[in-house]
Amino acid sequence: MQLGVALVEAMDRAIALNPNVAGQESEPFVFDSKIYGHSTVKNALKAAQHNKCAYCEANFSGNASGDVEHFRPKAFSQQSKGAAKLYPGYYWLAYEWSNLLYACELCNRPVKRNLFPLRDPNARARLSADDVSGETPLLIDPAGPTNPREHIRFRKNKPYGITEKGRETVKTLGLDRSQLDDSRLRHIRMVECLRTLANLDAVNPEVIVAIQRARAELALLIKPEAPFSAMTQDLLTV
Structure with missing residues (x-):
């Protein structure tokens, strides 16, 4: 995902120039779904997950195509449903294999969406230079250790x-x-x-x-x- 790396570097530069604007709601980052959502990526995730949704464990591929889901949301995150949108999201993980999952539409779109609750919201990583290991997510990472x-x-x-x-x-x-x-x-x-x-x-x-x-x-x-x-x-x- 070399092109994804270049896009993330451009986002880093935009934040450095305009830290209070770039990646915020007024000037949101644009992500290229053709990279992380490419058929080769989706097929590799499906194979790694035995064609099952990472969250509900259902095998649904005979009836729906499924989504490439970002465990840590790329554009913005929310501590809970209806809570404030926290910008920017984990933009630097948008094209990272370790942050990608195969999920059914029902788990991803109406439910998970941009939710990513942390035990301590103040510890949330906000820039690519931040270390996410300092976070304590309250969601289980299906691909985690x-x-x-x-x-x-x-x-x-x-x-x-x-x-x-x-x-x-x-x-x-x-x-x-x-x-x-x-x-x-x-x-x-x-x-x-x-x-x-x-x-x-x-x-x-x-x-x-x-x-x-x-x-x-x-x-x-x-x-x-x-x-x-x-x-x-x-x-x-x-």
Whole structure:
């Protein structure tokens, strides 16, 4: 993304010349979505995420194209929905692979948008020279070093946070919204049918084969590449 580097350098120069104007609401930065949203970038993200939304774990690519999402918002950020817009955003991360995710439209556009709450909003990085390691985000970075399952668990189809970060992530991203609950419930019904079959005792060869196939399918459904795998893991360990 060499062109992206040049664009960010131009933004840095603009801020140096007009720190109270450049990148602000009156003169917002313009980003080139053809770079970070290029098909090669999106396809690489999809492959890394097993075609699943980084936030809700749904596999939706058969019905929608999905978005290349910025974990740290590029134009401006907000501490909560309806809160003041904080300019500039993390413009220098607009083309950084580490800040890009593949997300479904429902998680990204009406919900996540530009939300990026911090435990201490005063520690927010505002320039490319700032170190984001000084921040304490209240959202789980799906591509970060921490396993999201250390923060979020499931009771049946309902996610709940077991840490402050987990609770804030569920709330901010709407991971307990009704549409997701319905999709998870349908998935649970399938898993429970397979589990019932997998636990049967049988002597009939055909039934034994069906039981073995059910057990093999359950083993696949808890792997990272499976949709709703975190929920399935919790369901099957009860």
